[in-house]
Amino acid sequence: MLPIRPEIEHLRDSAIIEVWRLGFVVPDVIGLWAGELDVPTPRFICDAACEALRAGKTFYTHKRGIPELRSALIDYYRRLHGVEIPDGRISVTSSGMNAVMLICETVLRAGDNVVFVAPTWPNAVRAAEVHGAQIREVAMRSGPGGWTLDLEQVFERCDARTRFIYYASPGNPTGWIISPSEQRSLLEFARERGIFLLADEVYHRFVYDREVAPTLLSIAGPDDPVFVINSFSKAWAMTGWRMGWMVFPESLTMAYEKLIEYNTSGGQAFLQEGAIAALQQGEPFVAQILERSRTGRKLVQDRLSRMRGVRITPCNGAFYVMFELDSVSDTLAFCKRAVTEARVGLAPGVAFGAGAGNHVRLCYAKTEENLTRAMDRLEPFLDRL
Structure with missing residues (x-):
């Protein structure tokens, strides 16, 4: 070989x-x-992308996504969660998976470890392994009342080489939704230990016992060690478009502009017009x-x-x-x-x-x-x- x-x-x-x-x-x-x-x-999303193609929007774009899409994402968070996200903290990505890879490239070195709340999406685990990280999983328990997480087990699995804790809420494959008190405990621990949190909120619209799933961005400040990833795939039936976004600490804006340049050089202009339509017309x-x-x-x-x-x-x-x-x-x-x-x-x-x-x-x-x-x-x- x-x-x-x-x-x-x-x-x-x-x-x-x-x-x-x-x-x-x-x-x-x-x-x-x-x-x-x-x-x-949906047709209205496809039409927006097709109109952009016909209008000649086929050139390189801003590395973190066209300004109009970043603005639409800011409005979306304001409308859905009542939170204000500065433009410099948002980047459009070539899928949610691309966001995970970018984060791994940013923080992981060979010999580091990552703590995953499991059962979990295997692609994220493999991404950390590709970057030389050791995987530590903390198993949730299943029962008649749903899936439950023992946060003390999460904390115990962290050490000086732990770079981030990954959880998905709503969870794939479990459907588990983290509580606000669990979010606060994780954030306080991350602040104290200098460990990043990576919150996968891709299924944020698919909740059945409340209006909306809680987002970590509701309590995290602009300089907190927090990454949030999301995707257009699920809520707007856009899996084949390979479009996502991420929110990161404000100090990493320029780092991601450079890193995206050397990964994908930015997303497709016409697809981003479709994503704007999804956010603005998709409710x-x-x-x-x-x-x-x-x-x-x-x-x-x-x-x-x-x-x-x-x-x-x-x-x-x-x-x-x-x-x-x-x-x-x-x-x-x-x-x-x-x-x-x-x-x-x-x-x-x-x-x-x-x-x-x-x-x-x-x-x-x-x-x-x-x-x-x-x-x-x-x-x-x-x-x-």
Whole structure:
């Protein structure tokens, strides 16, 4: 093999992708493995991008995104959360994943470690590994009341080489939502220890027991060691656009202008016009999608709760159900069997790290028809196990 960095040579494949690949060679699979809506991007967003193309907006842009989009993001935070974010703290990114990579490039050195609240999105974990960091996971507990986090365990896992603590709220795959008191405790600890917090708020619009999920930006000051990442993918059905944003400490503005220059040299001008339309005109669509997800959530939870050997952990956010299987110890093998025998695509718990155990993730951001068909297929399959 050609000489490459050991972190790349030993990089693990995603267990979700293993199942996904299998699903592409099995006919008529209902894919509930991926975290995306099954509707295309709304027409008004596409029209804005197409109009920008026709108007010749095809040139290099500001490294942190066009000023109009940054302004729209500032207005969005003001409207949704009542917080004021200075322009210098915001950057548009080429996806939420790109934001994670930029943060890792900024703060990680070989031998550092990162503490992840788990179960968690595997891509973020792999990003830290690529940059030479050791991974320390703190497992949440699942129970009848939902997922719970012991903050003392998070604090105990931190040491002098810990560079950041990562959590997602609403969580992928758990749907867990951090409380304001937990946010305050984490922020106080980060300030005292000089450790960054990385809050993944990509699913911020998908909440079912309150108006909006709390954002860390409501309590963090401009110089606090806080990163917040977000994305246009979920709320506006824009996964294929690969557009996100991040908010960072005010002192890092110029660092990110330079770092983005040497990563992507900035985002596509015409796509950013579509993102402006999403922020400024997208509330009716977001409300529609949220109601659709609420319906899918109830349908799936009701059906799964009646299936043999299945235990559901309640979720109040995102658009996944994590369910536990009594008779399954190898969730990757189970999900592969579900593809070939039931023709239902699920995500194995092993992909999400500590705490996932014998859980399986199902995305319910789909049509009622497809969810019903999937449940009809899954029930007899589980009965045969």
